[in-house]
Ligand SMILES: Nc1ncnc2c1ncn2[C@@H]1O[C@H](COP(=O)(O)OP(=O)(O)O)[C@@H](O)[C@H]1O
C-alpha cells in the first residue's frame with residue numbers, strides 16, 4: 001500500500017500569548033494509506049476536530065507538517081485551495097453551512113469553486129446527490145424545506161461533489177436518530193466500497209468506528225493513546241475503559257464473560273466474532 | 289482569527305475594580321469621559337493617563353489586553369489624528385504642501401485628539417473587562433429606572449442589551465465555523481475585486497442569519513416557558529447596594545473631574 005496523507009509531529013496551540021493559551025493537539029504523528037478507512041476516536045475536547053482541520057489546511061500547524069502525497073501542503077500557501085479540493089472535509093453539523101436557494105445550487109458550490117462548468121458540473125452534482133441517497137426531486141427544493149437528516153446529506157454531497165481523494169468526516173451522525181445514523185453510515189460504507197476513496201471518520205461512538213474502520217486512532221488529551229486495527233485496539237479494552245473511553249457493546253459482553261471464567265478472547269468487536277468463539281467453545285466441550 | 293476580537297469581553301477577577309457596584313463603574317466612566325472633554329492641556333491629559341494607569345494596575349487587567357482593544361479603532365484614531373494634523377488653521381506654520389499644512393495648533397490638537405480617543409476607549413474597555421455583562425446591564429437598568437416614569441421601557445431595553453452582549457461571542461464563534469466550512473468547499477474570501485468580495489460573503493451571511501433567527505426563536509420560547517413577561521413586578525436575585533468603597537470611588541472621581549476643571553480654569 002502507499003501513503004496518501006502523512007502527519008508529522010503535529011502540534012497546534014490556540015490563543016498563543018493570552019491567558020487562554022492551550023495545546024489542542026500535541027506531537028501527533030500518523031500516516032494514512034490510500035483507500036483505507038481510518039477511525040479517529042476520543043472524548044469531546046480531545047482535539048479531534050482541531051487535528052482534522054490541519055489535513056486540508058484550514059488550520060496551520062504551530063509545529064510539525066502535513067504531507068499530502070509526499071508534499072508539504074503548506075509548501076505553497078497560495079495554492080492551499082487545491083489541497084482543500086483533494087482533502088474533502090465535512091464539518092460537524094454541516095447542515096448549518098447551507099445557503100443556496102436550491103439543493104442543486106448548494107451542492108454545486110464546491111465544484112464551481114473548483115472551476116467545473118457545464119456537463120462536468122452537472123454530472124458531479126447529480127453523482128454526489130445519488131451517492132448520498134438524494135432523489136432527483138430533492139434537487140430543486142430549497143435546502144431549508146428538508147428534514148435534518150436530508151439537510152445533512154445535502155451538505156455531505158456538497159463535499160463529495162468535489163471528488164476528493166480523501167474524505168474526512170467529523171462526527172457525521174451526531175444528533176441523528178438511530179435509523180438515520182445507520183442509514184447514513186451505510187451510505188458512507190457503500191461509497192467507500194465502490195469508489196475506493198480514502199476515508200477518515202471522526203466519532204465518539206465506539207460501535208460506529210468498530211463496524212466501519214480498518215484501523216483506529218485513539219486520542220486522549222491532545223495525544224495519541226493507541227492506534228492499530230480494531231482487534232489490536234479492543235484487545236486493550238481495559239485501558240480504554242480506564243481512560244474513560246467506551247468499548248463496543250459486544251467487547252463489553254466478552255469482557256464480562258471472561259471475568260466469569262469463560263476462556264473467551266475479549267478482543268472481539270462484532271456479534272459474529274463472539275458468536276464464532278462461543279460456538280467453538282461449545283463444540284470443544286467447554287463449560288458453555 | 290475573528291476570535292481574537294475583544295469586544296466587551298469580561299476577564300473574571302476579584303479585585304476592588306471587579307467588586308465595585310456596576311452603577312459606580314458606569315458613573316465613573318461618565319465622569320472620566322466628561323473630564324476627558326474638559327481637559328485642555330498636557331498637564332490635564334497627563335493626569336487622566338495617570339488615573340487610567342492606576343485603575344489598570346488595581347484591576348490587574350493586562351495592559352496588553354487593553355491595548356489590543358484599540359486595534360479595531362486604529363483606523364479611526366489615525367484618521368482623526370491626520371485630519372487634525374493637516375487641516376487645522378493657525379499660526380506658526382511648520383510645513384505646508386498644497387492644501388495640507390501643519391501648524392503648531394494643529395500638532396497640539398492632533399495630539400490631544402488621539403490621546404482623548406485612546407483614553408476614552410481604554411477607560412470604557414476597562415469597565416467591560418472588569419464587569420460581567422449581566423451586572424453591567426443590571427446597573428444600567430437601575431441607573432435609568434427613573435426614566436420609567438416617562439414610559440421609557442428601561443427593563444426591556446437593558447434586557448435586549450444584555451442578550452446582545454451575551455451572544456456576541458457565540459456569533460463570532462459561529463461565523464468562524466461557517467467560514468471554515470465554506471473554505472473547505474473552496475470559498476475564497478481574500479482575492480477578487482470589491483464586488484466579488486461582497487458576493488463571497490453571501491455563503492457566510494445567509495447561514496449566520498438563519499442560525500441567529502433560530503437562536504432568537506429558541507431563546508424566546510425558553511424565556512416564555514419560564515414565564516418571562518417583561519419587567520413589571522419582576523424582582524432581583526442580587527439587589528444592588530452601594531458599599532463604602534463605592535462612595536469612596538465616586539468621591540475620588542468627582543474630585544478628579546474638579547481637578548481637571550480647575551486646571552482648565554487656571555489656563556493650564
Ligand atoms: N477556535 C478555538 N479557539 C480556542 N480553543 C479551541 C478552539 N477550538 C477548540 N479549542 C479547544 O481545543 C480543545 C480541542 O477541541 P476540539 O479539537 O474541538 O476537540 P474535539 O473535536 O475532540 O471535541 C478543546 O479544549 C477546545 O476547547
Ligand SMILES: [Mg+2]
Pocket residue numbers: 048049050092170
Ligand atoms: Mg469536535
